[in-house]
Each structure stands twice: as C-alpha cells, then as structure tokens.
Amino acid sequence: DLSGVDVRAEIERLRKERNAVILAHYYQKPEIQDLADYVGDSLELSRKAAATDADVIAFCGVKFMADTAKILSPEKIVVLPDLEAGCSLEDSCPPEKFKAFREAHPDHIALTYINCSTEVKALSDIIVTSSSAETILQQIPKDQKIIFGPDRHLGGYLSRKFNREMLLWPGVCIVHEAFSETELLKLKAQHPGAPIAAHPECPPHIIDHSDYIGSTSGILKFAQEFEGDTLIVATEPHIIHQMEKALPGKTFIGAPGADGNCACNICPYMALNTMEKLYLALRDLQPRVEIEESVRVAAKKSLDRMLEMAS
Numbered sequence: 001d002l003s004g005v006d007v008r009a010e011i012e013r014l015r016k017e018r019n020a021v022i023l024a025h026y027y028q029k030p031e032i033q034d035l036a037d038y039v040g041d042s043l044e045l046s047r048k049a050a051a052t053d054a055d056v057i058a059f060c061g062v063k064f065m066a067d068t069a070k071i072l073s074p075e076k077i078v079v080l081p082d083l084e085a086g087c088s089l090e091d092s093c094p095p096e097k098f099k100a101f102r103e104a105h106p107d108h109i110a111l112t113y114i115n116c117s118t119e120v121k122a123l124s125d126i127i128v129t130s131s132s133a134e135t136i137l138q139q140i141p142k143d144q145k146i147i148f149g150p151d152r153h154l155g156g157y158l159s160r161k162f163n164r165e166m167l168l169w170p171g172v173c174i175v176h177e178a179f180s181e182t183e184l185l186k187l188k189a190q191h192p193g194a195p196i197a198a199h200p201e202c203p204p205h206i207i208d209h210s211d212y213i214g215s216t217s218g219i220l221k222f223a224q225e226f227e228g229d230t231l232i233v234a235t236e237p238h239i240i241h242q243m244e245k246a247l248p249g250k251t252f253i254g255a256p257g258a259d260g261n262c263a264c265n266i267c268p269y270m271a272l273n274t275m276e277k278l279y280l281a282l283r284d285l286q287p288r289v290e291i292e293e294s295v296r297v298a299a300k301k302s303l304d305r306m307l308e309m310a311s
C-alpha cells in the first residue's frame with residue numbers, strides 16, 4: 001500500500017541515492033516523460049544506455065528496450081518498472097522459428113528491427129531502428145539478399161521506398177495496425193490542409209495518406225517545422241505530450257481507430273509502467289533485466305553494427 005508515500009519525491013530521492021538514470025520512450029505517460037533524465041526514440045535511448053556512467057538504468061519503455069540497455073551496458077543494473085511490458089512484434093517472432101527461416105535462406109542476411117527478443121538479435125546480422133533503417137539499408141550492396149523482420153509494415157515501406165526486394169517476416173505492431181483509413185479520411189476532411197505524420201509501423205493504407213513518414217524523433221522534428229496550425233499524428237498518442245509542450249499554439253490530433261478516437265491506439269504494453277512501479281523499481285532494484293552471457297555477446301554484435309552504421 002503506497003497511500004502515505006509521496007511517490008514523486010521518493011523517485012527524486014532514490015535516483016540520487018542509487019546513482020540512477022531514468023530513460024523514457026516518447027510513448028510513456030506524460031508524468032514519466034517529465035521526470036526522466038532523457039526522453040527519446042529507440043536509437044537515442046540505446047545510445048544513452050551505452051554511454052551512461054550511472055550505476056542503475058531505470059528503463060521506462062518496453063522489455064526489448066531494457067534488454068538492449070543491458071546488452072550494451074552489462075555491468076549496470078537495469079530495471080524495468082513492469083517486466084510484462086512486452087511488444088506484439090517481439091511476440092510475433094519466436095527465436096526457433098526465426099532460426100528456421102534464416103536457415104531456409106542461407107544466402108540472405110538478416111536485417112532486423114530492434115523490436116525483437118535478445119535471442120532474435122543474436123540470430124541477426126544488423127539491427128535497425130525506424131530512425132536508422134534507411135541509412136543502414138542504403139549501405140548494403142544492391143545484390144545482397146535480405147530477410148527483414150519482424151515488422152512487415154516497416155519492411156514493406158523500406159522495400160517500396162528503396163525499390164529493394166526483401167523477404168518479410170509477417171509481424172505487426174498492434175497499435176499502428178489499429179488506425180482506421182476511413183476515420184482518418186473523415187478527420188482529414190474536417191481539417192483541410194492539416195498534414196499527417198505517420199510512423200512506418202503503420203500499414204500502407206495509412207502511409208499512403210501521409211505527408212511525413214518517420215520515427216518518433218522524426219515525427220517530433222516534423223511537428224517543429226510544419227507550416228499551418230494543425231497536425232494529425234499517426235503514431236502512439238503519448239508522443240503528443242512533447243509536441244504540446246514545445247508548440248503550445250498549435251493543435252495536434254491523434255489519428256483515429258475504428259471507433260473514431262485515438263484512445264484505442266495507446267500501447268497497452270507501454271502503459272503498464274506507472275509512477276508507482278517506477279518508485280518500487282528504484283527502491284527494490286527489481287524487477288531486473290538479466291541476460292545469459294553468450295546470447296548477450298551475440299546480440300551485441302548486431303547492435304554494434306547498427307550503432308556504427310547509423311553514424
């Protein structure tokens with residue numbers, strides 16, 4: 001029972017006492033984003049995790065992100081407020097099936113989205129995030145065959161944009177999959193001229209209506225630069241918090257799901273993290289992320305290639 005506890009003050013006290021850094025993804029609740037030391041996209045948070053001199057990393061994001069922090073900084077204690085914070089893309093790609101897929105295509109390299117398990121990273125050649133995928137893909141020789149997993153929408157988007165055939169793993173993000181084309185077009189008609197910014201995890205029927213397509217940090221940059229007063233945002237709606245803080249005079253509308261509003265597009269995994277669980281994680285240094293060393297070393301290879309190639 002935390003009723004007598006000033007959770008915010010305790011988090012402040014414990015982060016100093018533990019020499020902890022709090023990293024948060026843009027899809028976290030506003031109160032968590034506001035107290036984090038760094039808020040960022042998947043690539044930026046990986047870089048912070050690799051470079052920090054803190055003793056403890058409190059990762060407010062999902063499990064594959066906290067795992068990535070541990071892979072890159074194994075000597076640190078990495079805590080995730082709720083270990084159940086998974087990802088539908090990671091769930092879509094069991095390592096043994098991915099291994100069989102690779103073995104069936106021995107002349108292909110595996111270019112793999114960071115939204116996957118450590119075991120799948122260990123079975124991959126190069127990891128990408130949505131902000132680094134385009135730069136990295138362009139460095140791979142044209143005649144090199146590629147398997148891309150686990151997000152078929154990001155893979156399909158890259159494949160179309162760069163006219164490169166890739167074998168796609170059939171995973172999807174349940175959040176971006178839930179946007180409704182019909183409702184998006186209705187919203188667009190209500191706001192003539194308002195651009196749409198979309199994450200490449202969206203399916204093609206959303207991407208095709210979008211004026212900008214990019215990672216969370218890319219979408220935020222677009223929000224800083226677009227002309228006009230209203231932007232339609234086709235990604236997890238908690239990112240709008242950063243836009244409203246930076247640009248209080250403008251209007252940001254989350255793209256709708258089939259019910260006509262954006263609440264159904266909240267990531268249920270990201271939402272498991274709360275201030276109370278963050279406080280308990282800093283207090284108890286639990287739940288901790290642990291990774292078996294041989295898998296970690298293999299996964300680090302493909303992550304290091306990403307960090308080198310993303311420049």
Ligand code: 13P
Nearest residue numbers: 041042043129130215216
């Ligand atoms: P980025 O922040 O790297 O764009 O990733 C989005 C995402 O879906 C994280 O789960």
Ligand code: SF4
Nearest residue numbers: 062087088173175267
């Ligand atoms: Fe996974 Fe989608 Fe949630 Fe990101 S938003 S953690 S890709 S389910």
